[in-house]
Amino acid sequence: MVLDVIGVAITFVAVFVAAWFIGPFMHRVFTGERVFLSPVVRPVERGFYWLSGVKEDQEQTWVRYLVAMLAIQVVSLLFSYVIFRVQDHLPLNPMGQVGVPADLSFNTAVSFTTNTNWQNYTGETTMSYLSQMLGLVIHNFLSAATGIALAVALVRAISSRTLKTVGNFYVDATRAILYVLLPISIVAALVLASQGVVQTLKAYPVATTLEHASQTIAVGPFASQEAIKDLGNNGGGPFNANSAHPFENPNGFTNQFEIFLELIIPFGLVLMYGRWIGNIRQGIAVGAAMALLLIGATGIAMAAEQAGNPALTAAGASQVSSSTQAGGNMEGKEVRFGPIYSGEFLAATTGTSTGSVDSSHDSFTPIGGMVAIVQMQLGEVDPGGVGAGLYFMLVFAIISVFIAGLMVGRTPEYIGKKIESKEVRMASLAILVDAALILGMTAISSLAPGGKAGPLNPGAHGFSEILYAFSSTTANNGSAFAGLTGNTLYYNTMLGATMWLGRFFEVIPILALAGALAGKKVVPAGRGTFATDTPLFTGLLIGVILIVGALTFFPALALGPILEHLQLAAGQLAH
Amino acid sequence: VPNVRYMPLDIWMLGLLLLLTVGSFLYVAGLRRLP
Numbered sequence: 001m002v003l004d005v006i007g008v009a010i011t012f013v014a015v016f017v018a019a020w021f022i023g024p025f026m027h028r029v030f031t032g033e034r035v036f037l038s039p040v041v042r043p044v045e046r047g048f049y050w051l052s053g054v055k056e057d058q059e060q061t062w063v064r065y066l067v068a069m070l071a072i073q074v075v076s077l078l079f080s081y082v083i084f085r086v087q088d089h090l091p092l093n094p095m096g097q098v099g100v101p102a103d104l105s106f107n108t109a110v111s112f113t114t115n116t117n118w119q120n121y122t123g124e125t126t127m128s129y130l131s132q133m134l135g136l137v138i139h140n141f142l143s144a145a146t147g148i149a150l151a152v153a154l155v156r157a158i159s160s161r162t163l164k165t166v167g168n169f170y171v172d173a174t175r176a177i178l179y180v181l182l183p184i185s186i187v188a189a190l191v192l193a194s195q196g197v198v199q200t201l202k203a204y205p206v207a208t209t210l211e212h213a214s215q216t217i218a219v220g221p222f223a224s225q226e227a228i229k230d231l232g233n234n235g236g237g238p239f240n241a242n243s244a245h246p247f248e249n250p251n252g253f254t255n256q257f258e259i260f261l262e263l264i265i266p267f268g269l270v271l272m273y274g275r276w277i278g279n280i281r282q283g284i285a286v287g288a289a290m291a292l293l294l295i296g297a298t299g300i301a302m303a304a305e306q307a308g309n310p311a312l313t314a315a316g317a318s319q320v321s322s323s324t325q326a327g328g329n330m331e332g333k334e335v336r337f338g339p340i341y342s343g344e345f346l347a348a349t350t351g352t353s354t355g356s357v358d359s360s361h362d363s364f365t366p367i368g369g370m371v372a373i374v375q376m377q378l379g380e381v382d383p384g385g386v387g388a389g390l391y392f393m394l395v396f397a398i399i400s401v402f403i404a405g406l407m408v409g410r411t412p413e414y415i416g417k418k419i420e421s422k423e424v425r426m427a428s429l430a431i432l433v434d435a436a437l438i439l440g441m442t443a444i445s446s447l448a449p450g451g452k453a454g455p456l457n458p459g460a461h462g463f464s465e466i467l468y469a470f471s472s473t474t475a476n477n478g479s480a481f482a483g484l485t486g487n488t489l490y491y492n493t494m495l496g497a498t499m500w501l502g503r504f505f506e507v508i509p510i511l512a513l514a515g516a517l518a519g520k521k522v523v524p525a526g527r528g529t530f531a532t533d534t535p536l537f538t539g540l541l542i543g544v545i546l547i548v549g550a551l552t553f554f555p556a557l558a559l560g561p562i563l564e565h566l567q568l569a570a571g572q573l574a575h
Numbered sequence: 576v577p578n579v580r581y582m583p584l585d586i587w588m589l590g591l592l593l594l595l596t597v598g599s600f601l602y603v604a605g606l607r608r609l610p
Contacts (some may be wrong), residue, residue, distance in 0.1 A: 066603050074596050085585070102584035106592065133576075422609065493591065500595045505602060512606040 001306065001321040004340035008298065011256045011344070015263040022180075022264055023271025023283070029179040030152045030172060030272070038531065041178050046172055050377045059165035062515030065153055066508060068169040069146060073504075081109040083135035084127075093128035094203035100126060103492040110496040112139035114503035115147055115305050115385060117229075117236030117355055117478035118495060120487040124218035124239055129201060132238055137225055141185075144232030144265075145176035147353075147387030150507055151269055152176075154391045157514035158415050159277045164519040166451035166511070168299070176497075180265070181232060188227035188261055199223040222247065230261035233385045235478040236353030238563055243345070244334050255341055255358055259348045266290070266352055266383035269390045277415055278545050281533035286393055289541040293382035297371050297531075298347035304367040305329045305339035310569055323404065332363025343368060350375040353385025355478025362465070362481040366568060370561035373468055376475040378549045379434055384402040385476065393541075395427045398513070400544045402427075404530050414532060416522035426513035433505045434474055441470040441498050442556065450490025456483030460567065464560035469495060474502035 018371055028035050035409035049056050060068065080388045084100035087093060100108065111118045112135075123132070149172035157166050193199050198219045207215050222238045226248055229237060243249040243258060267287060274283020306328040308319030326338030332530050333342045342359040349356055350372040361372055375382060379392045398414055405412030414420040445451025445466050454469075455462035461483075468481040473495045480486070486495060531537065 063607050067600070070596070070599055074592070077592070081588075095605060102582075102588050106588035108591075184606075425609075426606070493588075497591065497595065500599075504599045508599065508602050509606060512609075 001327070001340060004338060005302070007256060008302070008340065008344045009251070011259055012263075012291075012295070015267055016186040018260070018264045019267035019271055019287075022268030024275050024378045025271075026148075026180060026268055026272040027275040029175050031276075037179055037183060037277055041183075041251040045174060045178050048178075049171075052170070054168070054170040054174075056168070056171055056388065058168055059163065060168050061164060062153070062157075062166050062511045062518070064342055065166050065169045066511050069150070069173075069507075070504065071143070072169075072173070072521075073146070073361055076138065077109045077113040080112065080135040080139060081105050082345045084108060084131055086300070087128040087131045087135075090128065090130050092130035092201065094201075095128070097126060097131075100131070103489050104487060106308070107486075107492040107496040108136075109475075111236070111478065112136050112236060112405065113143060113233060114476050114499045115139075115143035115232070115353055115388070116473055116499045117234045118179060118424070118473055118474040118480065118486070119236055119240075120492060120495075120500065122240040123237065124220075126206075127238075129220055132225060133221055135237060136456075137228065140225070140228040140232050140234040140236070141177050141181055142173070144181055144228070144234065144386045145173040147233075147385055148175045148180070148265070149387065150388045150511065151273075151387035151390040154394055154510060154514045154517075155273050155276050157419065157518035158394070160518045164515075166514050166518055181228065184231055184261075184264075185224070185227040188231060188257075189224040191257065192226050193223035194383045195254045196246070197223040197226050197254065198247040219247065226258075227261065229353060229356060229387075231265065233262060233266070233352045233388075235349065235353075237356055243356045249358055252336060252341065255337055255345065258356070258358075259345060262348050262352045262356075263294075263383060265386045265479045266389040269387065270383065270393070273390060279533055282415065285533045285535075285538050286390075286397060286541065288535070288538045289385070289392065289545070290381060290383035290389065292538070292542060293378075293545070294347060294351045297351055297375055297382060298344050301364075301368045301371040302340050302343035302346045302366045304371070305343045306341075307365070309365060311571065311573065314571060322413050328468060329363075329365050329368070331335055332360030334359060346372050347375070349479055350477055351380065351382040351384070353380050353388055353476050353478075355472065357479050360416075360482060361468070361479055362483045366461075366464075366561040366565035369464065369468070370557060370565075372479065373464070373471050373557065373561065374549065374553070376471040376477050377434075377438060377553045378545055379431070380475045380477065381545060388476065392430070392506075395430050395510060395513070396545050396548075398423055398427045399431070399548070400445065400537070400541050401530060401532060403544060404540060408530075410528050410530060413523060413529060416525065417517050418523060422516045423513055426509040426516065429509040430506050430513075433509070434502065435500055437474040437505075438470050438553070439556060440469075441474070441494060442467050445470070445490075445494065448490070450488065450555075451494070453488065454484045454486065456485070459573075460560055464564065467556055467560050469496055473498040476503050 270287040328339035
């Protein structure tokens, strides 16, 4: 167990070191400076602009930036929808998968477009290779690039001294793919393939087992998909078991490598932010809040899972870690990962917007499962999705300086920009959209017949399954308490709509906030300025996030995981 | 035509997508008008 904890610590240190290099690299990329990849990538980039007619130096207002972003999303969503529907008439379908039903195609297309990757289907029995490689992976790159571009637009607005524009969406998204996502994905895919992650276009082989039974083994071109699945915080695996499947995540090293991939861009972006505004300490202050929240969440999840299930202890089963067993709550977990690494994976996948899983979240202890739910409900800010984590954290930073300003009677300002009525309204709106969607959709689904038909379990855990689903889809995470039967017309529709609203109805006020900040003059820091590059601000930021989250979601959590925990401790759990 | 039996559902799903898209653009327009 001690070695596992050391492994977790080494992974986090590796993430912080990598982010320290990736952050400044991304700053150079998005400001158009030359980087070491430029000799190869720059001609390709210019070729894209020439082909698509994009004028590289043409800046967009926040409205035009949003319109460009939304147009790309709708067109690419329809493209994937059609591929899923007619995949049985398209090539690269050696297993003869039939066309995906309409409601499931809609849910899946929205899911991958919004970076959620909620999967109401079983990949190996539903999707052709073409659907996997083109219909899904295109969004793994594009949705991640969209998140990064939106964060870059907000950073540009905060740092802007005079401009009323926030950049060019097409240029930002293209650079995110060509300079950041694609090169790292290629290297990561090779690393994963070297460890045993499968990569082939051949049909599923059939093996004869020791009992002479015939077994079909699902394979596919998946090492390349796995890399961007984690790096882009997408999370949608080609196999139903996701990263618990040995062909997606074969060993302890790949498990930690996948966590590493999930975390490096979100932490890198926050350092890019510090670099961009000319004060790296501003980035470190925000990044420290992310890191402390993540470490806290990881610690709670690992401790809860290692402590195990009190019902099993009461029944006389040993859950103590020893030389012969990992101990703890092993239900739904891979023996090769154990409770510590599974707890870390859960914290990383829900602290970011990844949503891939190396164990069954539904089988975690109530407290372990609650860590996942809470992180998603807080808006995924520790460190959050690629781009989404940074822009949502900056929303909380603006709320924090506003609250600090109210408390001490100072005019709130952030990075030299006065925070006024419009900025606070937009920031509040972004937070309220999240809360309204999670709580509203959970309430409706707890009452509607179609919603009540979903959960596998009765009582508090059944409610948790619904709460988890809408927390996950609103936050564009994609992981699930998989006991919930989601592939129904009701859930395909409701969850699909929630993913769309959770992504775009949150992003739109944030870009409006960027537009409001972009044109503002910078006020020089004076004696009355509240410093936002100090440990005090980091503490305030964490406090605001936790208080806003607790005030909003505690009643719902009390009906789900908290009640389940108390029932379990009292030996009164209903089954 | 693949999955003919699902065609009415296709219309319902694409209608929902249209609704979400139009709603998003109206949302942008609404926030743009805010002072």
